[in-house]
Amino acid sequence: TQLLEQSPQFLSIQEGENLTVYCNSSSVFSSLQWYRQEPGEGPVLLVTVVTGGEVKKLKRLTFQFGDARKDSSLHITAAQPGDTGLYLCAGARNTGGFKTIFGAGTRLFVKA
Amino acid sequence: SAVISQKPSRDICQRGTSLTIQCQVDSQVTMMFWYRQQPGQSLTLIATANQGSEATYESGFVIDKFPISRPNLTFSTLTVSNMSPEDSSIYLCSVDSRGLDNEQFFGPGTRLTVL
Numbered sequence: 001t002q003l004l005e006q007s008p009q010f011l012s013i014q015e016g017e018n019l020t021v022y023c024n025s026s027s028v029f030s031s032l033q034w035y036r037q038e039p040g041e042g043p044v045l046l047v048t049v050v051t052g053g054e055v056k057k058l059k060r061l062t063f064q065f066g067d068a069r070k071d072s073s074l075h076i077t078a079a080q081p082g083d084t085g086l087y088l089c090a091g092a093r094n095t096g097g098f099k100t101i102f103g104a105g106t107r108l109f110v111k112a
Numbered sequence: 113s114a115v116i117s118q119k120p121s122r123d124i125c126q127r128g129t130s131l132t133i134q135c136q137v138d139s140q141v142t143m144m145f146w147y148r149q150q151p152g153q154s155l156t157l158i159a160t161a162n163q164g165s166e167a168t169y170e171s172g173f174v175i176d177k178f179p180i181s182r183p184n185l186t187f188s189t190l191t192v193s194n195m196s197p198e199d200s201s202i203y204l205c206s207v208d209s210r211g212l213d214n215e216q217f218f219g220p221g222t223r224l225t226v227l
């Protein structure tokens with residue numbers, strides 16, 4: 001069962017366009033992470049959101065955690081070719097020990 | 113953060129053989145994790161490796177197929193046993209950040225191809 005639904009699965013856009021990636025669940029998470037993975041490398045942590053309604057900005061990237069802590073979004077403004085990669089959301093739940101669940105990922109390709 | 117290295121970075125193996133993947137961390141960590149990432153897909157947790165005790169395996173993964181060692185707080189190995197083409201995948205180790213937010217740091221991965 002995929003507890004974290006991530007959309008879209010694939011996105012190909014022109015440089016300069018904006019985009020939003022969504023991560024949704026019916027479960028409540030104690031925290032949620034966003035990672036970016038480039039070919040041949042492991043995922044690299046971008047941000048962690050913890051508080052419902054929290055918004056964090058990392059240059060052109062804006063991350064939001066839903067009020068109920070069940071969903072999150074990643075918005076990229078004026079995408080650049082360097083943003084190309086696989087974006088993964090990951091939610092942590094305390095089920096007697098913390099377990100992290102990864103979304104299916106969004107593969108982004110930004111064309112110059 | 114933690115710096116994590118994995119060896120080998122990639123390998124091509126014959127079916128029926130076994131491959132051991134090493135994961136080295138530059139600092140002592142309590143928990144190390146092994147993930148599988150099949151082509152074009154997300155990460156699936158194989159097991160959690162704890163120092164001084166047996167690894168904890170996720171549903172669908174068993175010790176006979178994926179034996180894990182954790183001899184100290186900076187090192188772990190994952191063996192992929194009796195390989196078949198279905199085992200072709202990227203295998204990643206990760207460690208937790210020791211913080212409260214369950215952040216993980218990942219190694220670069222081992223790309224395994226089974227012929």
